[in-house]
Amino acid sequence: MVQLTVNGKPQTLDIDPDTPVLWAVREQLGLNGTKFGCGASLCGACTVHIDGEPVRSCVTPLSDAEGKEVTTIEGIAAPDGALHAVQEAWIKHQVPQCGYCQSGQIMSAVALLKDNADPSDADIDTAMAGNVCRCGMYTRIKAAIKTAAKEV
Amino acid sequence: MVTRVEKKAAKKAKRANESRGRKWTRRSFIGAGAVAGLAAGGALVVGIAIRPGDRTDKLAKFVTDGDEQLVTTWVKIAPDNTVTAIIPHGEMGQGIHTALSAMLAEEMEADWEAMEIMEAPAEKDFANFELGREFMMGGANIPGPLFDTVNGLMLKAAQSMDLQITGGSTSVRFTGVGAMLTAGAAAKELLLEAAAQQWDVPLSELRAEKSYIYHGEKKAPFAEFAVTAATLKPNLRPKLKARSDYKLLGQSLPRVDIPAKVDGTAKFGIDAQVDGMKYGTVMAAPVHGQSVAKMDAAEAKAMSGVHGVYNMGDYVAVVADGYWQAKQALDMVEVEWTSADTDNVSEETIFAQYAEALDNGEKTVLHKSGNVTKAMKEASSVYEAEYRVPYLAHACMEPMNATAWVRDGKCDLWAGTQNPLGTRMVTADTLGMDSENVTVHTAFMGGGFGRRATPDYTNQAVQVAKKAGVPVKLIWSREETTQQDHYRPSVLGRFKAGLDENGMPIAWESSFVHKMDPPEASAVFYDIPNVKAQYAESPTHVRLGPWRSVDHTQHGYFTESFIDELAVNAKMDGYEFRRKLLKDKPRHLKVLDTAAKMAGWGKALPAGQAQGISICESFMTIVAEVVTVDMSQGEPRVLHVACAADAGFAVNPDGFKAQMESGIIYGLTAALFGEITISDGAVEQSNFHDYTMVRMDNAPEIDVEIITSDARIGGAGEPGTPPISPAVTNAVFKATGKRIRELPLSRHDFGAAS
Ligand code: FES
Numbered sequence: 001m002v003q004l005t006v007n008g009k010p011q012t013l014d015i016d017p018d019t020p021v022l023w024a025v026r027e028q029l030g031l032n033g034t035k036f037g038c039g040a041s042l043c044g045a046c047t048v049h050i051d052g053e054p055v056r057s058c059v060t061p062l063s064d065a066e067g068k069e070v071t072t073i074e075g076i077a078a079p080d081g082a083l084h085a086v087q088e089a090w091i092k093h094q095v096p097q098c099g100y101c102q103s104g105q106i107m108s109a110v111a112l113l114k115d116n117a118d119p120s121d122a123d124i125d126t127a128m129a130g131n132v133c134r135c136g137m138y139t140r141i142k143a144a145i146k147t148a149a150k151e152v
Numbered sequence: 153m154v155t156r157v158e159k160k161a162a163k164k165a166k167r168a169n170e171s172r173g174r175k176w177t178r179r180s181f182i183g184a185g186a187v188a189g190l191a192a193g194g195a196l197v198v199g200i201a202i203r204p205g206d207r208t209d210k211l212a213k214f215v216t217d218g219d220e221q222l223v224t225t226w227v228k229i230a231p232d233n234t235v236t237a238i239i240p241h242g243e244m245g246q247g248i249h250t251a252l253s254a255m256l257a258e259e260m261e262a263d264w265e266a267m268e269i270m271e272a273p274a275e276k277d278f279a280n281f282e283l284g285r286e287f288m289m290g291g292a293n294i295p296g297p298l299f300d301t302v303n304g305l306m307l308k309a310a311q312s313m314d315l316q317i318t319g320g321s322t323s324v325r326f327t328g329v330g331a332m333l334t335a336g337a338a339a340k341e342l343l344l345e346a347a348a349q350q351w352d353v354p355l356s357e358l359r360a361e362k363s364y365i366y367h368g369e370k371k372a373p374f375a376e377f378a379v380t381a382a383t384l385k386p387n388l389r390p391k392l393k394a395r396s397d398y399k400l401l402g403q404s405l406p407r408v409d410i411p412a413k414v415d416g417t418a419k420f421g422i423d424a425q426v427d428g429m430k431y432g433t434v435m436a437a438p439v440h441g442q443s444v445a446k447m448d449a450a451e452a453k454a455m456s457g458v459h460g461v462y463n464m465g466d467y468v469a470v471v472a473d474g475y476w477q478a479k480q481a482l483d484m485v486e487v488e489w490t491s492a493d494t495d496n497v498s499e500e501t502i503f504a505q506y507a508e509a510l511d512n513g514e515k516t517v518l519h520k521s522g523n524v525t526k527a528m529k530e531a532s533s534v535y536e537a538e539y540r541v542p543y544l545a546h547a548c549m550e551p552m553n554a555t556a557w558v559r560d561g562k563c564d565l566w567a568g569t570q571n572p573l574g575t576r577m578v579t580a581d582t583l584g585m586d587s588e589n590v591t592v593h594t595a596f597m598g599g600g601f602g603r604r605a606t607p608d609y610t611n612q613a614v615q616v617a618k619k620a621g622v623p624v625k626l627i628w629s630r631e632e633t634t635q636q637d638h639y640r641p642s643v644l645g646r647f648k649a650g651l652d653e654n655g656m657p658i659a660w661e662s663s664f665v666h667k668m669d670p671p672e673a674s675a676v677f678y679d680i681p682n683v684k685a686q687y688a689e690s691p692t693h694v695r696l697g698p699w700r701s702v703d704h705t706q707h708g709y710f711t712e713s714f715i716d717e718l719a720v721n722a723k724m725d726g727y728e729f730r731r732k733l734l735k736d737k738p739r740h741l742k743v744l745d746t747a748a749k750m751a752g753w754g755k756a757l758p759a760g761q762a763q764g765i766s767i768c769e770s771f772m773t774i775v776a777e778v779v780t781v782d783m784s785q786g787e788p789r790v791l792h793v794a795c796a797a798d799a800g801f802a803v804n805p806d807g808f809k810a811q812m813e814s815g816i817i818y819g820l821t822a823a824l825f826g827e828i829t830i831s832d833g834a835v836e837q838s839n840f841h842d843y844t845m846v847r848m849d850n851a852p853e854i855d856v857e858i859i860t861s862d863a864r865i866g867g868a869g870e871p872g873t874p875p876i877s878p879a880v881t882n883a884v885f886k887a888t889g890k891r892i893r894e895l896p897l898s899r900h901d902f903g904a905a906s
């Protein structure tokens with residue numbers, strides 16, 4: 001039995017505490033926005049926040065999230081549904097192609113901007129290098145992060 | 153619609169007919185009937201349905217015309233005046249739902265803002281005949297994924313009925329131009345005619361705008377004329393607008409699929425949700441073609457949450473309560489695979505085999521002009537080079553997956569696929585079912601690039617679901633996705649040029665292994681009077697498949713490297729050398745000049761930096777790229793890519809640019825790092841640590857300039873990829889003096905060069 005908060009809602013999950021957070025949110029909680037890409041902390045598609053810090057949920061056991069606050073892509077818009085500035089910027093720059101990596105990209109970008117309101121190119125490179133976009137939308141991601149930085 | 157059984161009989165009959173020499177000609181292939189009708193709920197449905205064998209006198213002219221427009225795409229108007237475009241292509245990020253619906257709206261004068269889009273179901277009525285037509289009747293290109301399907305799955309003729317493929321950069325080129333524009337214009341004409349009748353006014357006084365019909369100040373929604381329009385006969389050849397009159401097309405419309413892709417609600421194949429569903433994962437024979445010799449699953453079966461462990465012949469499957477449990481259990485299954493000669497195949501043996509095929513194998517000539525043998529003899533010198541490229545995996549971000557439910561003689565399949573209708577047919581074959589009982593539910597694809605045109609992963613899902621007796625979501629691990637791909641072929645190519653006294657080529661001969669598609673990939677558009685391009689087959693057990701731009705990836709690299717070598721040999725600037733050989737090709741020249749100008753070709757650069765140029769034509773789009781590399785750190789770092797592209801006309805310019813950016817990064821990953829190697833018969837790479845990707849910290853800046861010409865609309869998804877590898881290696885040569893004749897660059901050591 002693992003107790004945690006997901007997107008503001010308390011949850012109790014009766015599964016093996018070794019189960020990665022990725023599969024718990026997807027299969028137990030039906031939050032499918034978080035994606036499986038590599039299962040080995042190599043691509044960033046599964047990025048969520050635990051207590052505000054970006055983590056790769058595919059290699060983070062549920063037990064690590066015990067008593068903590070997990071935020072997924074479904075939880076970053078305002079309670080009234082207004083999109084996060086990063087999401088708005090993603091639309092403005094028409095960032096997603098296939099879109100599969102984008103939940104992870106957005107979660108990494110949101111975390112970056114929380115710590116660094118005005119990231120340089122090098123800061124963006126460092127913070128985002130763990131997120132692969134096979135569709136290669138890096139120039140748009142970078143531009144969108146800069147746009148969002150002005151809004152956050 | 154024919155049933156599965158009838159279909160089998162028909163296939164047999166067709167085979168017999170064909171062997172008697174009955175050719176599948178244009179006349180027998182196409183019959184057409186125009187349809188408009190009222191669907192349930194009072195919606196007007198406009199389409200032009202095509203049935204094979206339905207040849208009426210009335211249509212004879214149409215059928216024999218060399219420039220006919222056939223429409224298989226449907227547009228619906230609901231009573232609330234909502235116009236719905238039904239799109240026969242999957243969305244994998246290429247923005248095709250947006251581009252095609254805009255094409256329909258443009259000609260129909262529908263309100264694009266209020267338009268609805270629906271992906272066509274995997275039904276025969278929505279088979280993409282435009283694609284088939286281009287293929288069967290000598291269109292310019294054979295789309296990549298199609299080739300694979302034709303080879304592997306069905307009889308050519310019967311198969312032409314099952315085309316619903318997204319690939320070969322065909323969606324806008326064929327479906328859009330051939331079907332969407334025409335369907336829109338036909339629908340508009342019907343509605344105007346209906347309004348003329350209902351209002352009793354001359355047709356010429358009416359106009360359509362934003363889903364309304366106007367007569368002076370008077371206006372009424374399209375829907376008001378739907379009933380009358382449905383009784384009229386649509387015009388197969390409506391008048392189409394001139395490009396200069398477009399209002400929507402040529403504008404950068406925001407893509408309709410994007411909002412769902414930023415808030416986590418977009419539904420990909422992997423997000424399918426079915427009541428009572430279990431999760432499965434598989435491990436296939438690491439050496440393709442092998443099968444399970446022995447399996448010990450006792451430990452796996454005893455694990456909690458495990459529903460079943462199955463020996464599936466050439467793969468092992470585990471079904472459990474969750475993916476992670478299934479994967480844990482699969483790792484505990486002990487499998488011994490059968491062995492064969494292929495166990496000894498390696499990188500070295502494969503390339504030795506290729507060399508042998510080029511040395512002594514039988515060759516088929518693909519392109520020939522002039523007299524190469526004679527010209528080589530007369531040449532004042534001869535220049536030769538040999539290049540090689542490795543196998544490449546697609547590495548779609550979304551691992552292969554599909555969800556299936558097989559029960560009561562029926563099958564439902566949920567999957568992201570580039571080929572829904574073909575998948576439906578293959579599924580029916582696999583299950584021995586009537587295809588009527590198979591339903592394919594499509595979803596967004598987390599990348600396709602050609603991989604999702606091959607239905608092996610869907611086939612496993614239906615087989616495992618059948619075994620398990622419950623709905624199963626089957627997900628491949630990243631490792632499985634990397635090792636059980638259908639790879640871009642590894643290729644060895646030999647090039648030889650006969651040169652005049654100034655070093656300009658008068659003869660060009662290329663020999664290479666493998667030919668997939670399209671055949672013009674190995675053609676040369678440069679002004680060289682004597683050309684011969686030939687290939688030898690040299691199959692291995694490694695599975696091959698179409699990979700973004702198909703044969704253009706290897707041939708773009710070969711041709712543009714060799715041309716660059718010839719320029720260096722002639723002591724000429726690579727850009728000027730190409731210009732000379734393109735003097736009669738104004739479109740190519742303009743593209744080349746534009747890219748050179750964008751990048752400031754020839755400008756002074758900091759030490760260690762250099763520029764490389766290349767130009768390729770694929771899927772009717774001409775793309776030139778100028779790359780700036782920095783070698784000062786000892787390994788290539790691509791700083792900037794200037795890309796100029798002429799696709800005739802870009803339907804959605806921002807979307808087109810995004811496709812170029814995407815194609816460039818995809819190709820750059822291949823140029824810098826991409827290689828799948830074979831050892832002991834199996835693929836060595838497994839995940840992103842050893843199948844390396846370009847990431848944010850090594851992605852270049854990219855500028856794209858679109859050139860509009862009066863040419864037919866070309867592709868967007870693939871043509872950005874071929875020029876990037878040679879542009880990079882040409883730049884690396886300039887910076888280091890080291891000519892890269894073998895990709896990827898990571899194989900080469902530049903330690904001392906900088
Ligand atoms: S799925 Fe977690 S990092 Fe790739």
Ligand code: FES
Pocket residue numbers: 095096097098099100101102132133134135136137245549598599
């Ligand atoms: S948008 Fe396709 S992987 Fe990033």
